[in-house]
Amino acid sequence: MNDDFELIRGSGNVFRDFGHPNADVEQARAILAAKIVRTLDERGLSTREAEKLTGVSHSEFSRIRNAQLRRFTLDRMITILGKLDYDVELDIIFTERHSLQQEVHA
Numbered sequence: 001m002n003d004d005f006e007l008i009r010g011s012g013n014v015f016r017d018f019g020h021p022n023a024d025v026e027q028a029r030a031i032l033a034a035k036i037v038r039t040l041d042e043r044g045l046s047t048r049e050a051e052k053l054t055g056v057s058h059s060e061f062s063r064i065r066n067a068q069l070r071r072f073t074l075d076r077m078i079t080i081l082g083k084l085d086y087d088v089e090l091d092i093i094f095t096e097r098h099s100l101q102q103e104v105h106a
Contacts, residue, residue: 025074026069028074029072032081036061037065046058
Protein backbone atom coordinates (compact mmCIF):
# COMPACT_ATOMS: atom_id res chain seq x y z
CA MET A 1 0.00 0.00 0.00
CA ASN A 2 1.39 3.40 -0.98
CA ASP A 3 0.05 6.22 1.17
CA ASP A 4 0.83 9.69 -0.07
CA PHE A 5 1.14 11.89 2.98
CA GLU A 6 3.58 14.31 4.45
CA LEU A 7 4.58 14.10 8.08
CA ILE A 8 4.89 17.52 9.68
CA ARG A 9 6.22 17.82 13.20
CA GLY A 10 4.45 20.27 15.46
CA SER A 11 6.14 23.01 17.42
CA GLY A 12 4.90 21.63 20.74
CA ASN A 13 2.27 24.37 20.87
CA VAL A 14 -0.85 23.38 18.95
CA PHE A 15 -2.20 26.93 19.19
CA ARG A 16 0.90 28.26 17.42
CA ASP A 17 0.73 25.48 14.83
CA PHE A 18 -2.81 26.58 13.94
CA GLY A 19 -1.92 30.27 13.84
CA HIS A 20 -3.72 31.52 16.94
CA PRO A 21 -2.68 35.12 17.69
CA ASN A 22 -2.05 34.57 21.43
CA ALA A 23 -0.72 31.05 21.13
CA ASP A 24 1.75 31.24 24.00
CA VAL A 25 -0.85 32.47 26.50
CA GLU A 26 -3.38 29.91 25.29
CA GLN A 27 -0.82 27.11 25.68
CA ALA A 28 0.04 28.22 29.22
CA ARG A 29 -3.64 28.36 30.18
CA ALA A 30 -4.21 24.90 28.71
CA ILE A 31 -1.31 23.45 30.72
CA LEU A 32 -2.55 25.00 33.96
CA ALA A 33 -6.14 23.90 33.24
CA ALA A 34 -4.99 20.33 32.60
CA LYS A 35 -3.29 20.28 36.02
CA ILE A 36 -6.43 21.62 37.70
CA VAL A 37 -8.64 19.01 36.01
CA ARG A 38 -6.16 16.21 36.75
CA THR A 39 -6.09 17.28 40.42
CA LEU A 40 -9.88 17.25 40.68
CA ASP A 41 -10.02 13.83 39.04
CA GLU A 42 -7.26 12.35 41.21
CA ARG A 43 -9.02 13.59 44.35
CA GLY A 44 -12.45 12.56 43.10
CA LEU A 45 -13.80 16.08 43.54
CA SER A 46 -16.90 17.38 41.83
CA THR A 47 -16.98 21.06 40.95
CA ARG A 48 -19.27 21.67 43.95
CA GLU A 49 -16.88 19.85 46.29
CA ALA A 50 -13.96 21.81 44.87
CA GLU A 51 -15.88 25.03 45.51
CA LYS A 52 -16.41 24.08 49.18
CA LEU A 53 -12.73 23.20 49.53
CA THR A 54 -11.27 26.27 47.82
CA GLY A 55 -13.88 29.04 47.80
CA VAL A 56 -13.59 29.16 44.00
CA SER A 57 -16.99 29.13 42.30
CA HIS A 58 -18.07 25.75 40.95
CA SER A 59 -18.90 27.49 37.67
CA GLU A 60 -15.22 28.42 37.29
CA PHE A 61 -14.20 24.79 37.78
CA SER A 62 -16.87 23.80 35.27
CA ARG A 63 -15.46 26.26 32.70
CA ILE A 64 -11.98 24.86 33.26
CA ARG A 65 -13.24 21.28 32.84
CA ASN A 66 -14.89 22.30 29.57
CA ALA A 67 -11.75 24.10 28.31
CA GLN A 68 -13.53 27.46 28.26
CA LEU A 69 -10.40 29.28 29.32
CA ARG A 70 -10.58 32.72 27.67
CA ARG A 71 -11.94 34.36 30.82
CA PHE A 72 -9.03 33.12 32.94
CA THR A 73 -5.80 34.97 33.46
CA LEU A 74 -2.65 33.01 34.19
CA ASP A 75 -2.44 34.46 37.68
CA ARG A 76 -6.04 33.41 38.40
CA MET A 77 -5.31 29.83 37.37
CA ILE A 78 -2.14 29.79 39.47
CA THR A 79 -4.18 31.09 42.43
CA ILE A 80 -6.69 28.26 41.95
CA LEU A 81 -3.86 25.73 41.96
CA GLY A 82 -2.58 27.33 45.17
CA LYS A 83 -6.00 26.79 46.74
CA LEU A 84 -5.66 23.14 45.72
CA ASP A 85 -2.40 23.02 47.74
CA TYR A 86 0.06 23.39 44.86
CA ASP A 87 3.01 25.72 44.55
CA VAL A 88 3.58 26.68 40.93
CA GLU A 89 7.00 27.37 39.46
CA LEU A 90 7.33 28.49 35.86
CA ASP A 91 10.29 28.17 33.51
CA ILE A 92 10.05 30.76 30.77
CA ILE A 93 12.14 30.41 27.64
CA PHE A 94 12.53 33.30 25.23
CA THR A 95 13.33 32.62 21.58
CA GLU A 96 13.50 35.15 18.80
CA ARG A 97 10.74 34.74 16.28
CA HIS A 98 11.67 34.17 12.65
CA SER A 99 9.39 36.55 10.81
CA LEU A 100 8.63 37.28 7.20
CA GLN A 101 10.05 40.79 7.69
CA GLN A 102 13.49 39.29 8.32
CA GLU A 103 13.22 37.22 5.12
CA VAL A 104 12.26 40.27 3.01
CA HIS A 105 15.28 42.26 4.20
CA ALA A 106 17.75 39.39 3.92
